[in-house]
Amino acid sequence: MTRLRVKIMNRAKTIAFSAAVTVALSACGKGDMEETGVETETKLSKNALEVSAKPEPDFDGTIAKPGSPFSVSYKVIGTPIVGSPVTVELRVTSTLGPRPLKVSYRINDASAMMFHEAQPSEVEMAPAANEKFIAQQVTVVPQREGRLYLNVGASVETDDGSMSSMMAIPIQVGSGGRDLEENGEVQLDENGEAIRVLTPE
Amino acid sequence: MTSRFYSRVAVFAMSVLGLAACGGGGSDSPDNNGTTNRAPTANAGMDQSVDEQTSITLDGTGSSDPDGDNLTYTWTQTGGESVALANGSTAQASFDAPDVGIGSSTTLTFQLRVADPSGASNTSNTDVVVNGVSNSEPTVSAGADQAVTELATVNLSGTASDTDIGDALTYTWTQTSGTGVSLTNGDAANASFVAPDVGIAGETLTFQLSVNDGTAVITDSVNVTVAEAAVVVTVSGTVFYEFVPPNDSCRGLNFDDIQTRPIRAATVQLIDAGSGNMLGTTVAGDNGGYSFSNVDGNLDVRLRVRAELKRTGSPGWDVEVRDNVDTSSNPPPLGSRPLYVVEGANFNTGGADVTRDLTATTGWGGSSYTGSRAAAPFAILDAIYSGMQLVLTADANADFAPMDAFWSVNNTSTSPPDIDAGELPTSFYRGDLDSLFLLGDAGTDTEEFDDHVVVHEWGHYFEDAFSRSDSIGGSHSVGQSIDARLAFGEGWATALAAMALDDPQYCDTFVPGTSGGFGIDTENNNSGSQGWFNEMSVATFLYDLWDTNPDGSDTNSIGFGPIFNAMAGPQLNTNAFTTLFSFATELRSMVNGAELAFVDAQLARENIEATSIDIWGTTQGSITTSPNQARDVLPLYTTLPTDGTTINICTNSDYDSGRDGNKLAEYRYLRFTTTSAAAYTVTITTTTPTPPTSDPPPTPPDVIRDQSDPDMFIYRSGGIVAVGNGPNENSEVFTTQTLPADTYVADLQEWRFEDEDGASSDFPEQICFDVSMSPL
Numbered sequence: 011m012t013r014l015r016v017k018i019m020n021r022a023k024t025i026a027f028s029a030a031v032t033v034a035l036s037a038c039g040k041g042d043m044e045e046t047g048v049e050t051e052t053k054l055s056k057n058a059l060e061v062s063a064k065p066e067p068d069f070d071g072t073i074a075k076p077g078s079p080f081s082v083s084y085k086v087i088g089t090p091i092v093g094s095p096v097t098v099e100l101r102v103t104s105t106l107g108p109r110p111l112k113v114s115y116r117i118n119d120a121s122a123m124m125f126h127e128a129q130p131s132e133v134e135m136a137p138a139a140n141e142k143f144i145a146q147q148v149t150v151v152p153q154r155e156g157r158l159y160l161n162v163g164a165s166v167e168t169d170d171g172s173m174s175s176m177m178a179i180p181i182q183v184g185s186g187g188r189d190l191e192e193n194g195e196v197q198l199d200e201n202g203e204a205i206r207v208l209t210p211e
Numbered sequence: 212m213t214s215r216f217y218s219r220v221a222v223f224a225m226s227v228l229g230l231a232a233c234g235g236g237g238s239d240s241p242d243n244n245g246t247t248n249r250a251p252t253a254n255a256g257m258d259q260s261v262d263e264q265t266s267i268t269l270d271g272t273g274s275s276d277p278d279g280d281n282l283t284y285t286w287t288q289t290g291g292e293s294v295a296l297a298n299g300s301t302a303q304a305s306f307d308a309p310d311v312g313i314g315s316s317t318t319l320t321f322q323l324r325v326a327d328p329s330g331a332s333n334t335s336n337t338d339v340v341v342n343g344v345s346n347s348e349p350t351v352s353a354g355a356d357q358a359v360t361e362l363a364t365v366n367l368s369g370t371a372s373d374t375d376i377g378d379a380l381t382y383t384w385t386q387t388s389g390t391g392v393s394l395t396n397g398d399a400a401n402a403s404f405v406a407p408d409v410g411i412a413g414e415t416l417t418f419q420l421s422v423n424d425g426t427a428v429i430t431d432s433v434n435v436t437v438a439e440a441a442v443v444v445t446v447s448g449t450v451f452y453e454f455v456p457p458n459d460s461c462r463g464l465n466f467d468d469i470q471t472r473p474i475r476a477a478t479v480q481l482i483d484a485g486s487g488n489m490l491g492t493t494v495a496g497d498n499g500g501y502s503f504s505n506v507d508g509n510l511d512v513r514l515r516v517r518a519e520l521k522r523t524g525s526p527g528w529d530v531e532v533r534d535n536v537d538t539s540s541n542p543p544p545l546g547s548r549p550l551y552v553v554e555g556a557n558f559n560t561g562g563a564d565v566t567r568d569l570t571a572t573t574g575w576g577g578s579s580y581t582g583s584r585a586a587a588p589f590a591i592l593d594a595i596y597s598g599m600q601l602v603l604t605a606d607a608n609a610d611f612a613p614m615d616a617f618w619s620v621n622n623t624s625t626s627p628p629d630i631d632a633g634e635l636p637t638s639f640y641r642g643d644l645d646s647l648f649l650l651g652d653a654g655t656d657t658e659e660f661d662d663h664v665v666v667h668e669w670g671h672y673f674e675d676a677f678s679r680s681d682s683i684g685g686s687h688s689v690g691q692s693i694d695a696r697l698a699f700g701e702g703w704a705t706a707l708a709a710m711a712l713d714d715p716q717y718c719d720t721f722v723p724g725t726s727g728g729f730g731i732d733t734e735n736n737n738s739g740s741q742g743w744f745n746e747m748s749v750a751t752f753l754y755d756l757w758d759t760n761p762d763g764s765d766t767n768s769i770g771f772g773p774i775f776n777a778m779a780g781p782q783l784n785t786n787a788f789t790t791l792f793s794f795a796t797e798l799r800s801m802v803n804g805a806e807l808a809f810v811d812a813q814l815a816r817e818n819i820e821a822t823s824i825d826i827w828g829t830t831q832g833s834i835t836t837s838p839n840q841a842r843d844v845l846p847l848y849t850t851l852p853t854d855g856t857t858i859n860i861c862t863n864s865d866y867d868s869g870r871d872g873n874k875l876a877e878y879r880y881l882r883f884t885t886t887s888a889a890a891y892t893v894t895i896t897t898t899t900p901t902p903p904t905s906d907p908p909p910t911p912p913d914v915i916r917d918q919s920d921p922d923m924f925i926y927r928s929g930g931i932v933a934v935g936n937g938p939n940e941n942s943e944v945f946t947t948q949t950l951p952a953d954t955y956v957a958d959l960q961e962w963r964f965e966d967e968d969g970a971s972s973d974f975p976e977q978i979c980f981d982v983s984m985s986p987l
Contacts, residue, residue, distance in 0.1 A: 073671045073680075074639040075664050075719065076701060076746065077688040078729045081869045103869040105691055118654040143868070157632075159623065161654055163727065171460045173729040176655045176721045178625040180634065187538055188632055193584050193620040196549050200489045205517075206534050206549035208585035210572045 155184030442508030473499025670704030690739030702749020872965020
């Protein structure tokens with residue numbers, strides 16, 4: 011694989027991506043199709059010229075899969091703490107016009123978080139006449155510290171049937187990290203290379 | 212000479228005189244004084260009968276000489292078992308009687324010759340009968356111990372010796388332990404047999420050699436260790452993975468219809484279960500078949516399939532599927548994170564060829580994943596392999612640059628991104644890492660069985676590795692009117708997936724076990740307004756060029772070859788941005804006749820004016836998409852004078868309800884040609900008022916959020932050569948480096964349309980700018 015490769019992959023490649031971008035971002039995001047920047051090679055860097063002056067969008071230039079016709083952006087209000095309700099503001103934008111959207115909420119780990127007693131798990135509504143998005147608030151109560159997730163789904167009925175999408179909204183409670191799911195076991199092979207060994211059932 | 216003469220005379224005289232006495236050979240002869248010399252008389256003594264192994268004296272003192280001469284004596288043995296004589300030149304010699312064995316005897320004969328000084332001589336013989344009085348046992352050896360393999364012919368070599376002269380030895384071999392065998396020549400010194408078939412533990416056989424000398428029987432034993440023969444076998448079989456197809460209309464995955472598919476071209480290894488050592492490595496065939504020959508029999512082993520495609524030479528490739536998630540404080544580089552493998556249970560190779568299949572299963576437990584999701588990495592790998600196979604139809608020697616696909620059960624769809632933590636914005640391709648990142652969190656979205664999604668992202672890798680893409684990326688969904696560069700890149704990737712998988716139905720399912728998901732029909736684009744700004748128009752155009760299924764104007768196929776050639780050739784170096792115009796223009800130059808007409812018909816169906824098309828879209832007529840009558844869309848490229856002349860050009864966010872900043876009309880394309888090398892100053896001034904709004908200032912108030920922020924990038928054949936993206940309000944002024952004579956393009960945008968924090972609600976949807984470019 012020594013072929014001299016032509017690496018001209020759009021402007022995305024010229025935009026710096028760094029962990030600092032991630033760290034600097036507050037607990038808000040624009041889901042579904044946010045954009046990851048990428049590291050600078052030898053070309054001029056958009057970020058390099060104004061890194062402190064003008065923040066880059068989260069994922070400007072991500073070469074991403076086609077999205078369903080929704081995007082979800084969110085903002086976590088306040089600092090979540092165990093046992094206290096925390097509110098997440100949502101904006102769900104649809105490219106399908108004023109069709110009613112069904113927005114649903116799921117918590118996969120019941121030991122981590124629960125819905126506030128008044129919180130419905132699903133709502134259906136259409137954008138207001140003068141708006142291009144649906145604004146919603148959802149309230150959850152963290153049950154423990156850690157990086158917890160509220161899954162938000164959106165769906166719409168079209169002539170071709172239902173179309174939907176799903177994203178996870180991270181809610182950082184305290185300083186704990188994410189509970190990772192294990193799939194297989196990490197070992198070293200005979201050459202010392204890390205392998206994740208999966209076993210058939 | 213004299214003595215020889217006299218001897219002859221003496222012999223002659225004896226023969227004449229017929230002399231015979233107790234001795235023999237005596238003669239007379241004249242001496243030097245003229246007197247006659249008389250011969251001596253030899254006397255070897257009386258015959259004797261003696262015991263074996265005793266010292267015997269031969270006594271010649273009875274010899275005499277009539278002249279009284281001094282005599283010389285010479286004893287020689289003339290018969291019987293040879294013995295060593297002592298004092299053989301004196302009157303009395305001696306020897307040791309040999310060992311003849313009990314009951315036996317042997318006769319030894321000796322001759323004594325006496326001679327006087329004149330050379331006259333005489334001989335006399337005597338016999339010694341040696342009688343055996345005791346037996347000497349023979350010495351016996353059955354040979355050294357041996358180690359042999361089963362069923363081999365084994366020779367037993369015995370030896371024996373006996374000092375008793377008269378003993379005749381007889382040999383007898385007998386087996387004293389072990390599985391019985393049939394001995395050949397068991398009554399001879401050298402016998403043989405065929406080693407028995409033994410088990411893996413082997414066996415020791417013992418044989419005894421008995422030697423009989425007529426009086427005694429002496430024995431010796433030998434051990435023969437028989438080992439199992441070195442059995443080698445062939446281990447072969449097929450490796451599979453389970454694939455879960457989508458439900459109808461892409462509404463979730465159908466776990467009731469799991470398909471078993473071969474793992475194609477992956478690395479298969481045979482592992483010694485005891486030591487963990489790798490015994491062999493091979494590559495599965497396109498049917499998933501593998502084979503290891505010359506494997507030791509009766510060995511505990513297991514199969515390992517690595518989620519990788521490796522091939523050196525032409526064609527060549529290097530694809531690996533790894534786990535990106537590592538939340539440790541110092542995670543290794545992405546390329547060193549764990550490679551997925553699937554391993555089967557241990558099995559014994561036995562004594563004959565063995566067939567062993569292995570299937571990487573889904574881990575689905577009926578309503579959720581309950582087991583190891585082993586199929587996932589191989590489903591991803593196989594989708595990528597499908598893409599590579601399509602490319603090989605156009606370039607059989609394609610050299611695929613190394614790439615990785617990162618997937619994890621923890622890869623969830625969220626923002627902001629953290630690859631180490633598995634927090635991804637979505638599934639995407641990163642050219643700087645030559646890597647795909649794919650979702651796998653069962654609570655939100657999994658991609659492993661959404662093969663169109665995998666190949667779609669691999670299609671972006673193709674652009675990176677074989678062609679070029681000027682796509683600005685970012686959020687996009689079907690039916691949207693988006694930037695022409697983004698539309699082409701995404702349409703290309705979707706079409707490539709449909710071609711590689713030979714299936715026009717793109718499916719993206721979400722939470723497994725639910726009906727979540729959506730689909731794209733690449734064959735029949737029906738999303739949004741058709742045109743060069745719609746990724747579905749691009750996808751359908753490309754797919755219909757390739758597919759052989761007639762529908763509407765799609766009555767032909769040009770195959771993948773011309774498509775590949777246009778992408779890997781002129782599209783790579785086009786002066787324009789990579790859009791449907793640049794591609795279609797170059798493709799049209801590669802086909803003729805009916806194929807050209809076919810291409811034009813497909814373009815026309817997507818509202819592309821074909822016959823006068825150029826890479827700039829110069830003759831592209833008005834488009835019908837709303838809103839606002841598609842303002843600020845055409846011309847696609849506006850000529851930017853390089854003499855300082857000011858032009859006014861507008862952008863708008865009419866198509867960008869989500870404030871993604873990558874939709875139609877948000878970037879305006881400029882083009883200019885320089886005839887000599889020069890540096891330039893570019894000045895951009897916002898001419899649209901951006902009035903103060905009621906929005907609160909940001910916290911912290913780092914940027915004035917209400918004002919326009921024009922940005923511009925200048926490109927030469929896809930590479931950025933100048934950037935003007937400062938934070939100044941309502942203006943941008945920047946200086947280029949020296950630009951060689953060439954044709955350049957630039958894109959101008961209102962940055963606020965993609966500003967993460969969003970422009971205020973009062974920010975105008977359309978922003979216009981004065982733009983000028985002057986040489987320094």
